[in-house]
Amino acid sequence: MHPDPAVLFVCLGNICRSPLAEAAFRAEAERQGLQAIVDSAGMGGWHAGEPPDPRAQTVARAHGVEIGHLRARQVTAADFHQFSHVIALDGSNLRDLRRLRPGQARASLSLLLDHVPGRGGEDVADPYYGSAEGFEVTWAEVRAGAAGLVRALLSPA
Ligand code: 4NP
Numbered sequence: 675m676h677p678d679p680a681v682l683f684v685c686l687g688n689i690c691r692s693p694l695a696e697a698a699f700r701a702e703a704e705r706q707g708l709q710a711i712v713d714s715a716g717m718g719g720w721h722a723g724e725p726p727d728p729r730a731q732t733v734a735r736a737h738g739v740e741i742g743h744l745r746a747r748q749v750t751a752a753d754f755h756q757f758s759h760v761i762a763l764d765g766s767n768l769r770d771l772r773r774l775r776p777g778q779a780r781a782s783l784s785l786l787l788d789h790v791p792g793r794g795g796e797d798v799a800d801p802y803y804g805s806a807e808g809f810e811v812t813w814a815e816v817r818a819g820a821a822g823l824v825r826a827l828l829s830p831a
Contacts, residue, residue, distance in 0.1 A: 676757060676758070679710045679711070679759060681713075681761060682715060682753055682761065683695040683713075683714040683715075684714065684749050684762055684767050685763040685764070685798075686763075686766075686767065687718060687720060687721045687746065687802065688715050688721060689716070689721045689724060689725075689726050689746050690801055691763040691798050692716065693714050693726040693730060693734075693741050693744045694734060694809075694813060695714065695819065696713065696714040696741075696744070697739045697740075697741045698816045698819075698820040699712050699824065700739075702821050706824045708828055714744070715746075715750075715753060716749065717748070717767055717770050719748035722745075722748055724745065725742055725744060725745060729801070729809045733812070733813045737817075751775075754774075754776055754779035754780065755776070757780070758781060758782070759781060759782055760775075760782070760783050761783075761784055761786050762784070762785050762786065763797070764800065765797055768783060768785055771783055785797075787818075787819055789822035789826055790818045790819055798816060798819070
């Protein structure tokens with residue numbers, strides 16, 4: 675079990691949105707002075723072992739963050755015990771995570787954009803089948819979500 679807070683970002687493939695969320699959160703945690711364990715995973719295992727999508731690597735690099743060393747993995751039931759916060763990138767991921775979460779689990783579940791004022795309940799759009807501009811939108815969304823989540827973890831209600 676990781677020390678608190680331990681944050682796991684989950685999307686479908688773990689090669690586009692959740693690695694970007696992981697990287698944005700790590701950068702934001704450092705900026706705001708939060709110590710946290712950070713990881714990401716996918717609902718599916720199709721891309722397990724692969725680095726992030728080249729378009730995700732490009733957008734991260736354009737914003738000063740390297741993600742080429744990350745490797746995709748599939749979320750497991752043990753993750754709900756290891757992590758204090760499991761953060762879904764979209765509503766479909768959230769529904770699937772609720773089904774997978776063991777009854778006694780430690781992790782709280784939420785949507786990333788629940789942590790952005792005025793955007794609660796919204797999805798981070800899946801850029802996989804779109805264009806490079808889609809990845810800029812994704813970056814802006816995960817950065818806003820990461821900033822809000824770090825703030826919330828630094829000043830719990
Ligand atoms: P991600 O994007 O969930 O943001 O990593 C996707 C990556 C791969 C697939 C779908 C979405 N796929 O179908 O393989």
